[in-house]
Amino acid sequence: MRPQTKKIVLGILGALTLILVSEVIGRLCLAGKAWPAPIDAVWSVLGSKLSSSLLFRALGATLASAGIGLVTGSLVGMAVGFLGYLLPPLRAGLDQTASILNTIPLVALAPLLIALVGPQGMSVLTAALGSGFAMFVATASGLLAVSAAHSDLFRVSGASRLQHIIRLSLPSAVPSLLGGLTLASSGAVLGAVLGEWFGAPTGLGVLMISSMQNFQVKMLFVVALTAALVSLTAFYAMVALQKMVGKRFV
Amino acid sequence: MTKESSVLATRIASVPGPGVRRRKGLFPAARASLGRILALGWPIIGLLLLWELVAVLNGYTDLLLPRPLSVAAHIFNNPQTFAEPTLITLALAVPGTVLGLVVGSGLAILVWYSSILDGLITPTTSVFHAIPVVAMLPVIGRLVGYNENTIIVIVMLLSFFPTFVLVLGRLRQANGSSEDVFHVFGASRRSTLVRLLLPQAVPGLLAAIRMTAPFSIGAVILAQYLLSIGGLGQLITDSIVRSDTVTVWAIACITSVASIIVFALTKALEDRVSVRFK
Numbered sequence: 001m002r003p004q005t006k007k008i009v010l011g012i013l014g015a016l017t018l019i020l021v022s023e024v025i026g027r028l029c030l031a032g033k034a035w036p037a038p039i040d041a042v043w044s045v046l047g048s049k050l051s052s053s054l055l056f057r058a059l060g061a062t063l064a065s066a067g068i069g070l071v072t073g074s075l076v077g078m079a080v081g082f083l084g085y086l087l088p089p090l091r092a093g094l095d096q097t098a099s100i101l102n103t104i105p106l107v108a109l110a111p112l113l114i115a116l117v118g119p120q121g122m123s124v125l126t127a128a129l130g131s132g133f134a135m136f137v138a139t140a141s142g143l144l145a146v147s148a149a150h151s152d153l154f155r156v157s158g159a160s161r162l163q164h165i166i167r168l169s170l171p172s173a174v175p176s177l178l179g180g181l182t183l184a185s186s187g188a189v190l191g192a193v194l195g196e197w198f199g200a201p202t203g204l205g206v207l208m209i210s211s212m213q214n215f216q217v218k219m220l221f222v223v224a225l226t227a228a229l230v231s232l233t234a235f236y237a238m239v240a241l242q243k244m245v246g247k248r249f250v
Numbered sequence: 251m252t253k254e255s256s257v258l259a260t261r262i263a264s265v266p267g268p269g270v271r272r273r274k275g276l277f278p279a280a281r282a283s284l285g286r287i288l289a290l291g292w293p294i295i296g297l298l299l300l301w302e303l304v305a306v307l308n309g310y311t312d313l314l315l316p317r318p319l320s321v322a323a324h325i326f327n328n329p330q331t332f333a334e335p336t337l338i339t340l341a342l343a344v345p346g347t348v349l350g351l352v353v354g355s356g357l358a359i360l361v362w363y364s365s366i367l368d369g370l371i372t373p374t375t376s377v378f379h380a381i382p383v384v385a386m387l388p389v390i391g392r393l394v395g396y397n398e399n400t401i402i403v404i405v406m407l408l409s410f411f412p413t414f415v416l417v418l419g420r421l422r423q424a425n426g427s428s429e430d431v432f433h434v435f436g437a438s439r440r441s442t443l444v445r446l447l448l449p450q451a452v453p454g455l456l457a458a459i460r461m462t463a464p465f466s467i468g469a470v471i472l473a474q475y476l477l478s479i480g481g482l483g484q485l486i487t488d489s490i491v492r493s494d495t496v497t498v499w500a501i502a503c504i505t506s507v508a509s510i511i512v513f514a515l516t517k518a519l520e521d522r523v524s525v526r527f528k
Contacts, residue, residue: 194472
């Protein structure tokens with residue numbers, strides 16, 4: 001067997017084993033009633049009209065918050081990264097603050113954020129924060145990743161600062177920006193779900209908490225699975241984009 | 251996150267202090283350190299001023315938006331309110347982190363040993379890496395029970411993935427000449443692992459600690475908040491019920507400072523110890 005084929009076969013086998021083990025644990029109630037059989041849970045939630053419409057409405061709300069958060073967070077992150085590039089004296093302070101803000105737990109920022117946008121706006125804001133940091137770091141390091149030879153050539157040829165930025169720094173930052181987007185996209189989904197825990201009216205996070213409190217284990221399990229799938233899809237979509245677009249800029 | 255974070259960390263570390271340049275005039279040292287504080291901390295100072303301004307200009311009372319100084323005074327006047335919950339929260343982050351480090355490194359070693367285990371485990375783990383662990387809190391709470399065990403499991407999962415990835419990466423890192431020496435002297439796989447590769451993996455483990463420790467504090471508080479099980483998280487819930495806004499803001503400040511201190515300590519540990527293993 002070729003190594004590549006062996007790798008794929010083993011990978012699929014590993015995933016199947018995991019699903020099978022969790023199915024067996026659920027069917028035989030080995031972990032108690034809180035562990036449903038995955039296939040049965042998905043089937044029963046999607047089979048019931050009421051629960052599936054509840055799930056899809058929540059999914060739509062979370063996707064909307066994560067999407068808006070991803071776009072605004074990325075734009076702000078990139079703008080701040082660009083500001084640090086344009087005004088070098090600000091750079092050290094911006095780097096330091098961004099890493100400090102990223103270290104501070106969301107719970108700690110919650111009162112400030114709720115005071116700013118209210119409980120309804122929390123999920124968009126936390127999604128924006130989740131993706132903004134990744135995009136800031138990607139922009140800040142990407143803009144500086146210019147090769148010295150190219151930079152010299154631009155200077156010798158008498159390029160203006162604007163030409164240097166548009167024709168050299170920005171294109172060189174593209175691979176780093178795409179790398180940042182892969183992190184930002186899954187960060188936005190996590191941020192949106194967490195933000196919904198702080199009083200949003202609807203969304204996967206809200207549905208998760210309500211099914212946890214009402215002991216609807218199948219619903220809870222399917223909602224968690226949906227959130228994980230959304231995060232994975234966003235991540236791998238960006239990885240694919242990175243592969244497609246990134247080649248032209250390396 | 252690894253690459254970007256390390257790039258950022260290197261850039262932050264390479265910022266030269268203003269003390270490098272010679273300064274004229276009175277108190278050059280004091281001016282140099284003031285310059286350094288301003289260069290690094292201007293956004294934080296700006297944020298504090300903005301916070302104060304928003305509170306003063308809108309005429310907010312402490313119930314709506316307490317001012318920075320009243321929050322600071324509240325913490326210093328009531329240390330007993332915050333000391334115990336803070337200690338509980340910090341202490342709860344430890345067992346989960348340690349378990350995650352042990353399980354992550356152990357699995358990385360197993361995967362390094364066996365190519366079949368590598369094929370079975372590594373793809374699944376990389377898929378799990380993209381799943382938001384903290385968002386799974388309600389599921390784990392339901393499974394494990396609404397108690398401290400949930401917190402330990404969540405923190406363990408949080409530190410497990412980076413540890414596995416970083417330690418495995420270091421174990422597999424090519425190191426031509428040293429490995430050749432071991433090979434020529436007929437070292438077994440086990441002694442190559444113990445005497446060459448495990449020491450080589452230490453920086454990976456330290457990087458994992460630096461990446462996860464500050465976030466595990468946040469995860470502990472989030473779990474305590476959501477499941478109402480003691481510590482700073484429960485204090486937030488209780489204070490919100492009592493409309494005690496100052497306490498909520500005080501907890502926010504304490505958590506931020508604690509996370510930053512843990513980040514700085516783990517970063518210092520990484521910088522100190524990693525050099526010996528490179």
